[in-house]
Amino acid sequence: MANKTTTMRLRAVHLRNPMEMAGIQHGRDITRPWIGPLLEPTDPILKSRGGGSFDIYKPILTDAQVKSVMAQRLSAVTSHEWEVVPGEDSRAGRRAADWLREELSAIRFDRLTEKMLWGLFYGYSVAEQMFRRDGALWGWEDIRVRDRVRFRFDEECGLRLLTTQNMLTGEEMPAEKFWVFSTGADHDDEPYGLGLAHWLYWPVWFKRNGLK
Template sequence: MLHNPNKHFADLIKQYSMLDILSDPDVILAKAGIGIPNLRNLMNDSQVETVWNTRLAGVTGAGFTIEPGDANPKARRAVNFVKEMVRNYDFPTIISAMMDAVAFGFCPVEIIWGTTAKMWRAVDFVPKPPEWFFFSQRKNLMFRSSVSASRVPENKFILIQNRPSYQNPYGVKLFSKVYWPVTFRRNGVRWWTMFIEKFGAPFIYGKFQKGASTEDRDDLLSALEDILANSVAVGPDDSYVEIKGDSIRSQSGQVHEAFYNAQNAEIAKAILGQTLTSDIGEHGSRAAAEVHYQVKADITKSDQRLVAGAFNKLFALVTQFNFGAEVPAPRFEFEQMEELHKERAERDKILYDMGARFNADYLSAHYQVDPAHIKVQLPSPTSPGGFQQFSRRENNETIFDFTGRLERQGQDTIDAIIDDFRKDISKARSFDDASNRILNRHKRQF
């Protein structure tokens, strides 16, 4: 007899909750029979790590502000409260972990709640591994455990999703796009290594005379092996050794290299949207580079919107709990690159005038300019006073030219003043009238 039907029903739901799993529709994962942990292992690949860090830098390295939702006093109180709340947040680490949503489709971010002076605070904001979670048939976020599953508590997690849809709440996984290129390239390197071991050394051909004994043949073969191993060998006068190269082998090696580079390009294109950032190569043009950098800027803005959206949801909850739903929540905003460029350029101009000089790496990192298009031209050496050092002859010629121009300009000014004096005197009816005319015309000079 069931004493508590509701409890029994709840136990059954918990027991069979794992049957309510909505399968991840990612085709690549399904065909390869892998999951998010396998995709995470792709970070061990040097090319993936390089281009992924480049994409991360566009978000983690960007400046941001927290702006009030409105100009009224309550909104300003809310923004001051939020700024104080997040003062100890490790934003680079949090934002970098949030980007799991781009790499693996989604990322639940846990809110660690606490109270101080009867005010609810998000003490910390911690992104969790997406492989710990799944979605139910009703599209609810579920926490996965070893024996069962449970729906995550309300207002405990902020869910970040990369291009989700009704059919696919798991989002689009960027790293699933690079799984096969990485796999193919790794296997290609293995076959390339075998090719080098087999055909990298030159082919050495030895001839022996007809009727040579087996012992003579073995001696010749041993001598050929010594040539390969030690580059030295000895033999009788009638021995013949020929070192042959093979153009076909050289072409085969180029095929392996082309295959390797093609997979690297696919990885860069999938993660960065273009290839010039990670590998400019011997081809390309300035126009192509500018287009590719614009693509990178657009992708960076898309990543920033995902991150800013998560913080804005957090700020909305904090504002609602402490100040009421009617108070506009603060906004997390990334600084626009154009504004940063203008402010930084004005500052750098001041530093340049003070004597600071910047290299191509600095200009590329802070102004998003392709290093291939930067040419840093250092100024000629200057004296401590700031004047250029000339030879004595050049110095004299420069001084003569300068004083000559001053004399000519000064003479023209004096002639103009004298003409004014003459005009005033010619119009005057008395000495006092002439003095007054001159003083009125040139009162600023007297």
């Protein structure tokens, strides 16, 4: 039986505008009221009952079942062994893997992972990398997980640090210095994510108030 040969003809497509067209800059996001240069979380519970503050979600953790399950899930991740595998089977590859393994061990990577994983509950986590010179290389002095409420995102989803001197626009933080993790949102226009706390708020509230 003869093999069939299929010929694909590619047609050139002229892109009129290869740049981003549906961004959220300059108040173009119809789901958010433009009230300033910084984005606010779109979580309706935060907006309607928490005044935008994540403090409304902290009492959820006093529920014994929620606290226990969160502790189990965090432990399930950090209890696993992790490894650094050389990118290539060469002396240089093995040396690089050994160096990175030592760096991660020195900064207590499991402790860091546990704190960052609280982003699953709140929606996002922010960590700052503290670098140090290690001969010809740059290593980590530490990686510190910061309090998420101290940060906002601008219209480019860039990280901003709120300070007492600048609460309106915040201070721009360099992307290469910070590790930002967000989860739970169903689109890329929500840098704050949508944490498990959003879905737990009402069940825990009803439970405490004797409603079923």
